[in-house]
Amino acid sequence: MLPRPMRLHEDEAAGITDSPLLMVATLVVAGLMVVALTADPIATGTDVGDRAPELQSMAYNGNGWVAFNLESYIDESWEEGQPGQWMIIEFLDTDCPYCFNTADQLGDWDDFFDADNPEWDNEDVQVIAVAAELNIQGHDSSREEIQAFRDKTSGYTCASQQDCNARSGSPHAFPYVDDLSLDAMDDWGIRGTPTYFVIQPDGIVAWNSDNTARYENAAEAVANLAAVVAA
Known part of the structure; x- marks a missing residue:
């Protein structure tokens, strides 16, 4: 005579359903789904299309040194074709002869890409200079030298042993x-100065110095990428 099949009581069946291994597996799958749904698909880097790396330090604004965070300029809700604040970032060294002789260019860009300039007639473009000290003989900068370079004041020696007030x-x-400290230079993978970037309002790199085949310089990139035609 065949034995009668064993029947599980309800509490025994529940024990199988509530198996610790099954619960762990369920939690792992749920966790992976959350990661997949929330993970940022955009890589952080300095290539076009990357999300710009962090940039936090102290910055001189003409009145003194204040906390600076690039993130405060970024609007992640910005959409292409909409108005927004674009950024031109130059990594420079106050003892770099090329930076010294082309400083007028950055100032001209700042003046032109102004919301009050009728020739531009678009949102204000924020220009940001990041002052480093390259590991090159004769490059010996300081905050005082950075101030003198920015403000064109005398008393400090910049590139080629020239007074900082002689820069262009x-x-x-x-x-x-x-x-x-070169922390940002390292984070951004900067190999030398000057190096330029154009950053979209949402923090995405739109152009860099390696992208001159498309646009010759940062100003040309901004003029073509940032302009919004009124409807």
Whole structure:
């Protein structure tokens, strides 16, 4: 005579359903689904299309040194084709001869891409200078030298043993970020100065110095990418 099939009581069946291994597996799957849904698909880097790396330090604004965080300029809700504040970032060294001789260019861009300039007639573009000290003989900068370079004041020696007030252009009106520690240079993978970036309002790199085949310089990139035609 065949034995009668064993029947599980309700509490025994519940014990199988509530198996610790099954519960762990369920939690793992749920966790992976959350990660997949919330993970940022955009890589952080300095190539076009990357999310710009962090940039936090102290910055000189003409009145003194204040806390600076690039994130405060970013609007992640911005959509392409909409108005928004674009950014031009230059990594420079106050002892770099090329930076010294082309400082007028950055000032001209700041003046032109102004919301009050009828020739531009678009949102204000924020220019940001990041001042580093390259590991090159004769490059010996300081916050005082950065101030003198920005404001074109005398008493400090910049590139080629020239007084900082002899650099090209007029005094600048945009922030100079202190990167004498080279932390930002490392984070952004900067190999030399000057190096330029154009950043979209949402923090995405739209152009860099390696992208000159498309646009010759940052100003040309901004003029073509940031302009919004009124409907």
